[in-house]
Amino acid sequence: MPDERKLAVLRAIVEDFVATKEPVGSKALVERHSLGVSSATIRNDMAALEDDGYIAQPHTSAGRVPTDKGYRLFVDKLASMKPLSVAERRAIATFLDGAVDLDDVVSRTVRLLAQLTRQVAVVQYPLLNRSSVRHVEIVPISTTRILLVVITDTGRVEQRLVETPGPVGEDVLGDLRLKLNSVIGGRRLADVPGAVSDLTCAFADEDRLTVASVLSVLLETLIERHEERVMLAGTAHLTRLGQDFPHTIAPVLEALEEQVVLMRLLGEAAHPSSVAVRIGQENAHEGLSGTSLVYSGYGAGDEAVAQLGVLGPTRMDYPGTMGAVRAVARYVGGILAGS
Amino acid sequence: MPDERKLAVLRAIVEDFVATKEPVGSKALVERHSLGVSSATIRNDMAALEDDGYIAQPHTSAGRVPTDKGYRLFVDKLASMKPLSVAERRAIATFLDGAVDLDDVVSRTVRLLAQLTRQVAVVQYPLLNRSSVRHVEIVPISTTRILLVVITDTGRVEQRLVETPGPVGEDVLGDLRLKLNSVIGGRRLADVPGAVSDLTCAFADEDRLTVASVLSVLLETLIERHEERVMLAGTAHLTRLGQDFPHTIAPVLEALEEQVVLMRLLGEAAHPSSVAVRIGQENAHEGLSGTSLVYSGYGAGDEAVAQLGVLGPTRMDYPGTMGAVRAVARYVGGILAGS
């Protein structure tokens, strides 16, 4: 619909507004970007863009500001990811190569991303569906509470407390541990449910309830838990956002503290293998209507195992941010594949 | 040094200032608190208090504001912890009793504390020195990388990645795992170093280096790692602080993201068994000079196993906050002792 020049105008508006944080007027536009036309022409174009909902003015006779819809068009049609500088690339390498641990990889990644983009970074823990069970450990905590620990061969460790319906003997637990390890040790996580289904039969009647409760928690842990954790960093960068809108920062912080919200944020869309963007209201969470999420799947090889991204004001440098997210996602993928 | 009435005046100033967030003058003081003297007398006292450094005025002919030193005196001599309301007590109980997990206890505690005090809450993971080793698991990740997992009988799980000096055979690892478990299984964490000291001798020469590297990481993990983790919540409450001093919020957020800073914050003082307060500059960290930390040790029984507390503006309700911190610390202690 919008012709060529109008698009150029929109692009210029977005770029200038991102750079200056101030509504941009027709005169400033024609000065800074060498469009071949006069300010009056630009004014006409801007009026048209406003009619179409791509830009808006905060109040009469102020400059124009991109709307969410405007940013969307910009991201979809007008922006290309900006490749990182050499220094940035080197920073990624040196920062990430020292990781000693899965936790460490995630924590370094999230800090790196925050620093690189100067925004809030979010990294989902890799969910390693195709991994298999290395060991199951059962630890009695009290007479009716036991701790269940699952170790996978990819280095993931999950723990979960189980309330048993009644007191359990040490011997039963020991027995259960042996049987569990022999039955599911080495199995793919996905195969575990089938493997343990008839395990309860091997126990005396009075212990079956206990065994069943342990098994149900085990399955729950394997299926759900690995999706639950995210890590974040760079919340201090929100203060820049708060500079102009002090009221918007609190709800964002609140949202970020809710793991659930974060997970939905990353999880709602199908995992993209490359970079995607959720802009403003598209986030479908009250406090996040003034922020954009730039995210990408990452993982070893071709398959995405989790998501990572950054959250910032809708008025952000999309090309740069998208470039950084893509670069980090790829590098982390490489690390996961290599280890 | 300061006589009785001057102390009363200081107390009144602190209370009023905390309540109103505005510098308090002599006239307002004598109106709100039924001191038996006139405003002129108060003025003299205030001048004396100012000479002694307990209060200050933001600018000439404005009301007075307590200094860090003033708050210190208030906390030490004038304040008593305010007991919680019944509703608050019940909130603690219902909130904390549902915990299913050590992680869960910590995460619920920190959220509860944040909500109760309307400030930033910090909870250190319990370090269970007196616990003993339940199981050690060794998982090969690649030819020169193995994952070491330690499970204690208190339900704590630690994992650590080990880079071996060279390739290691599965059999050696299996052997090591067996030997490790038989030697240190059931031992107190503190006893582990002694127990494993001569374990390397049991291996063939070419494997000793590998074994030694694994053992050193193991010891490291047991000694250091359990002190490292903290959890926090309620960062959104910082925005209230930022209302008046927008520039102070960013450094605080930065400090909070640095686990190291947080740990030093809690760790510098000897673990107190009851509530203690660190005010303003006493925190010895740049960005935290405008905040106070109210903290307490907590743990099962008499011995403190970790710390917990809240961070807020120096201008905070100390009696209320201290009461809340004490109550939560005690309740969590009870839970840990009970489970």
Next chain:
DNA sequence: ACTTGGCACTCTTTACGCCGGAGTGCCAAG
């Protein structure tokens, strides 16, 4: 049909001066 220069209009932002209020410090008297 599109572009352009001009112009009037609107609205925000900044500056300035003014005044009121709150609070202090000091003094002299009780």
Next chain:
DNA sequence: CTTGGCACTCCGGCGTAAAGAGTGCCAAGT
């Protein structure tokens, strides 16, 4: 030692004024 009085200071709010930025529209030009 306390008290009332008083002069002085300084912040903060308010209204007006001027400046500046930007728009919308129109009529003329290409």
